[in-house]
Amino acid sequence: xxxxxxxxxxxxxxxxxxxxxxxxxxxxxxxxxxxxxxxxxxxxxxxxxxxxxxxxxxxxxxxxxxxxxxxxxxxxxxxxxxxxxxxxxxxxxxxxxxxxxxxxxxxxxxxxxxxxxxxxxxxxxxxxxxxxxxxxxxxxxxxxxxxxxxxxxxxxxxxxxxxxxxxxxxxxxxxxxxxxxxxxxxxxxxxxxxxxxxxxxxxxxxxxxxxxxxxxxxxxxxxxxxxxxxxxxxxxxxxxxxxxxxxxxxxxxxxxxxxxxxxxxxxxxxxxxxxxxxxxxxxxxxxxxxxxxxxxxxxxxxxxxxxxxxxxxxxxxxxxxxxxx
Amino acid sequence: xxxxxxxxxxxxxxxxxxxxxxxxxxxxxxxxxxxxxxxxxxxxxxxxxxxxxxxxxxxxxxxxxxxxxxxxxxxxxxxxxxxxxxxxxxxxxxxxxxxxxxxxxxxxxxxxxxxxxxxxxxxxxxxxxxxxxxxxxxxxxxxxxxxxxxxxxxxxxxxxxxxxxxxxxxxxxxxxxxxxxxxxxxxxxxxxxxxxxxxxxxxxxxxxxxxxxxxxxxxxxxxxxxxxxxxxxxxxxxxxxxxxxxxxxxxxxxxxxxxxxxxxxxxxxxxxxxxxxxxxxxxxxxxxxxxxxxxxxxxxxxxxxxxxxxxxxxxxxxxxxxxxx
Numbered sequence: 218x219x220x221x222x223x224x225x226x227x228x229x230x231x232x233x234x235x236x237x238x239x240x241x242x243x244x245x246x247x248x249x250x251x252x253x254x255x256x257x258x259x260x261x262x263x264x265x266x267x268x269x270x271x272x273x274x275x276x277x278x279x280x281x282x283x284x285x286x287x288x289x290x291x292x293x294x295x296x297x298x299x300x301x302x303x304x305x306x307x308x309x310x311x312x313x314x315x316x317x318x319x320x321x322x323x324x325x326x327x328x329x330x331x332x333x334x335x336x337x338x339x340x341x342x343x344x345x346x347x348x349x350x351x352x353x354x355x356x357x358x359x360x361x362x363x364x365x366x367x368x369x370x371x372x373x374x375x376x377x378x379x380x381x382x383x384x385x386x387x388x389x390x391x392x393x394x395x396x397x398x399x400x401x402x403x404x405x406x407x408x409x410x411x412x413x414x415x416x417x418x419x420x421x422x423x424x425x426x427x428x429x430x431x432x433x434x435x436x437x438x439x440x441x442x443x444x445x446x447x448x449x450x451x452x453x454x455x456x457x458x459x460x461x462x463x464x465x466x467x468x469x470x471x472x473x474x475x476x477x478x479x480x481x482x483x484x485x486x487x488x489x490x491x492x493x494x495x496x497x498x499x500x501x502x503x504x505x506x507x508x509x510x511x512x513x514x515x516x517x518x519x520x521x522x523x524x525x526x527x528x529x530x531x532x533x534x535x536x537x538x539x540x541x542x
Numbered sequence: 543x544x545x546x547x548x549x550x551x552x553x554x555x556x557x558x559x560x561x562x563x564x565x566x567x568x569x570x571x572x573x574x575x576x577x578x579x580x581x582x583x584x585x586x587x588x589x590x591x592x593x594x595x596x597x598x599x600x601x602x603x604x605x606x607x608x609x610x611x612x613x614x615x616x617x618x619x620x621x622x623x624x625x626x627x628x629x630x631x632x633x634x635x636x637x638x639x640x641x642x643x644x645x646x647x648x649x650x651x652x653x654x655x656x657x658x659x660x661x662x663x664x665x666x667x668x669x670x671x672x673x674x675x676x677x678x679x680x681x682x683x684x685x686x687x688x689x690x691x692x693x694x695x696x697x698x699x700x701x702x703x704x705x706x707x708x709x710x711x712x713x714x715x716x717x718x719x720x721x722x723x724x725x726x727x728x729x730x731x732x733x734x735x736x737x738x739x740x741x742x743x744x745x746x747x748x749x750x751x752x753x754x755x756x757x758x759x760x761x762x763x764x765x766x767x768x769x770x771x772x773x774x775x776x777x778x779x780x781x782x783x784x785x786x787x788x789x790x791x792x793x794x795x796x797x798x799x800x801x802x803x804x805x806x807x808x809x810x811x812x813x814x815x816x817x818x819x820x821x822x823x824x825x826x827x828x829x830x831x832x833x834x835x836x837x838x839x840x841x842x843x844x845x846x847x848x849x850x851x852x853x854x855x856x857x858x859x860x861x862x863x864x865x866x867x
Contacts, residue, residue, distance in 0.1 A: 309710070312649055320699075324637055362687050366710075370702045374645075377695045385634070385691075385823045498710045 218452040221246035226293040228252045228280045228326065229261075229300030230273075233403040233410060234342065236265035237440045238297055238447055243272040250289040252300070254279040256318075259302040260404040264540035281322035283329050290326070291333045295451050298326065298379075299342045301372070304409040305499050308368035319371040320378075327382050335388055339379065340450050343392040343460060345504060347373040354434075355507035358394070358462055366499040376460055383458035391450045392460035396506050400440030400526060401533035405541050412471075413437070416478055418542060420485030421534045430492045431472035434503040438465030439526035442519040449517040456514060464506030465519040466526070474523075481527045543777040546571035551618040553577045553605045553651065554586075554625030555598075558728040558735060559667065561590035562765045563622055563772055568597040575614040577625070579604040581643075584627040585729040589865035606647035608654050615651070616658045620776050623651065623704075624667040626697070629734040630824050633693035644696040645703075652707050660713055664704065665775050668717040668785060670829060672698040679759075680832035683719070683787055691824040701785055708783035716775045717785035721831050725765030725851060726858035730866050737796075738762070741803055743867055745810030746859045755817045756797035759828040763790030764851035767844040774842040781839060789831030790844040791851070799848075806852045 225242055229235040230251025242249050255261045255277055266273055278285030280300050290296065301319045302308070308315035323341075330337055347370070348356050349363030364370040382388040397411050404410040405418040412429070419426035438446075446463050450456050469477070475487045492500065512518055521529075534541060550567055554560040555576025567574050580586045580602055591598055603610030605625050615621065626644045627633070633640035648666075655662055672695070673681050674688030689695040707713040722736050730739040730746070737754070744751035763771075771788050775781050794802070800812045817825065837843055846854075859866060 312653065313646075316646060316649060321638075321641060324641060328637065359686075361684075364702055364706070367703075367706070370699050370706065373702075374695050374699045377689055377698075378692075381689070381691070381695065 226296045232260035235299045250274040281325035295338045312367040323375040339390040341379045341392040343376040343394045355505040357507040391456040420482035423484040425486045439521035449515040453515045461511035462506040462508045464508040466523040468505040551621045557585035560624045575599040606650035620663045637692045648700040664715040666704045666717040668701040668719045680830040682832040716781040745807035748809040750811045761793045764846035774840040778840045786836035787831040787833045789833040791848040793830040
């Protein structure tokens with residue numbers, strides 16, 4: 218697909234994944250508008266789009282506030298709907314706020330798209346979280362739904378809105394169920410955007426971090442590979458109305474990941490700690506995505522090895538630490 | 543279980559199912575408090591509890607408004623959480639309102655219970671709606687989730703809250719997934735609470751009603767049998783943390799049901815009409831509940847035959863038509 222001059226909206230575009238996508242699309246010549254309500258604790262960071270003013274328009278607003286976002290949404294050919302908060306613990310502590318951010322705003326946005334721009338292509342960033350503890354591995358899209366936390370309940374509802382609006386109203390939506398995504402521009406101040414964030418902070422600061430458990434198996438997607446997947450979804454109309462898993466690097470235990478990170482960085486260290494009881498109740502254990510359906514349909518595949526991705530991530534934060542810590 | 547003097551809260555207690563439950567429990571000597579925000583278009587009707595003032599306390603408030611409902615909720619041993627709206631079409635036309643009524647208010651109530659009365663027994667009226675068009679019949683609880691409309695998305699999220707709060711916080715919740723419930727005190731002014739409501743209005747008024755399609759198979763629960771099931775759930779701690787289907791009379795096609803209703807009433811008539819396109823998109827086709835799990839666990843079973851239930855329902859509306867039409 219030719220992205221030059223294509224009007225694109227990215228909700229959550231000041232955040233981790235959104236900003237990486239915005240930079241890629243701006244580089245391809247797309248007319249990018251970012252909509253972001255700038256919740257820094259969920260990853261919005263002005264530095265993420267530093268130096269790009271002019272190329273990328275920024276609307277500072279919650280995507281659920283129609284009057285602020287309508288002009289951009291109405292003019293968009295493609296809408297990447299990535300805004301949200303990913304902290305499972307925060308969703309338990311402030312469930313009503315999670316409902317607003319992760320579900321209500323999506324409904325408002327979809328209602329706006331339905332009324333004002335029903336032909337737009339819409340790509341939603343969903344999550345593997347609501348599969349709950351996997352009943353089998355790798356997990357395909359037919360795996361039962363069993364949200365283990367408030368965040369999972371709201372993300373599943375938000376995904377359901379997207380697919381329902383495709384079926385009932387003919388909207389051109391696709392949902393991608395992400396696993397752990399990592400790379401430059403993620404939040405590393407704490408663990409709100411994955412435990413890997415805080416681990417990276419520790420190796421940058423040459424301190425020790427804690428690995429909870431250590432034997433859980435997870436898969437990781439380097440953010441540039443995910444950007445490839447988002448573009449591939451937008452370019453493939455055969456994905457409309459469906460949800461697809463997105464995986465990435467081969468699965469690895471958290472202990473192995475910690476070892477790889479420390480070895481790659483050459484700094485920091487870690488200690489294995491027992492899993493905190495409070496977190497255990499909402500933890501999902503091992504997870505490995507079966508993303509063969511998406512790969513077959515679009516030809517996409519993850520290209521970045523874990524060691525390579527970690528090295529590039531660590532290099533980014535060494536250069537930009539002041540803006541992320 | 544001995545219900546005498548047990549403090550019970552019933553949300554949505556001015557509505558169809560809630561009022562039947564309130565009357566039964568008041569008869570058993572329970573100290574019943576009804577919480578209802580009196581949305582008449584969703585079934586709240588002052589006549590439903592007519593003549594019982596004194597026995598049953600009524601708090602007119604949305605269950606999501608903590609300051610109004612907290613005293614009753616904090617004092618309750620058992621909370622039957624039945625408030626909600628059931629119109630699938632309304633949920634599509636006013637999705638944000640459906641989100642507030644069917645999901646947000648449930649989250650607020652559960653947060654209140656968690657903080658102020660975590661030992662209360664909580665029974666939630668869920669729905670078979672979110673199974674979507676059945677992939678097999680009869681439908682058991684392991685059937686995949688595929689909400690066909692906004693209402694289904696929100697009811698599923700609300701049920702998920704109840705089960706999550708059991709697992710994570712130890713709340714004593716059970717969800718019952720209802721199919722078509724009918725009987726005295728249902729809304730018959732229109733079809734917002736099942737098509738059967740408007741059919742009954744027509745036979746009472748001796749006019750003709752429309753049957754859309756006619757070959758869809760459904761099962762029906764007479765409201766007194768459902769009240770039995772609600773009490774059985776509350777009395778059986780083995781159901782805590784789980785969701786159970788509730789069925790009732792043997793399945794019947796809508797055409798057969800219409801014939802039975804007209805024959806039972808001796809008035810009215812019907813015409814078969816093609817299913818409207820707008821509704822077809824969110825219709826679920828045939829549905830038959832497998833409720834064997836709940837029956838085995840609690841010993842409950844539906845006792846009222848369809849013809850008997852219809853006769854009692856028609857007799858009720860003949861006597862009270864002015865308050866329901």
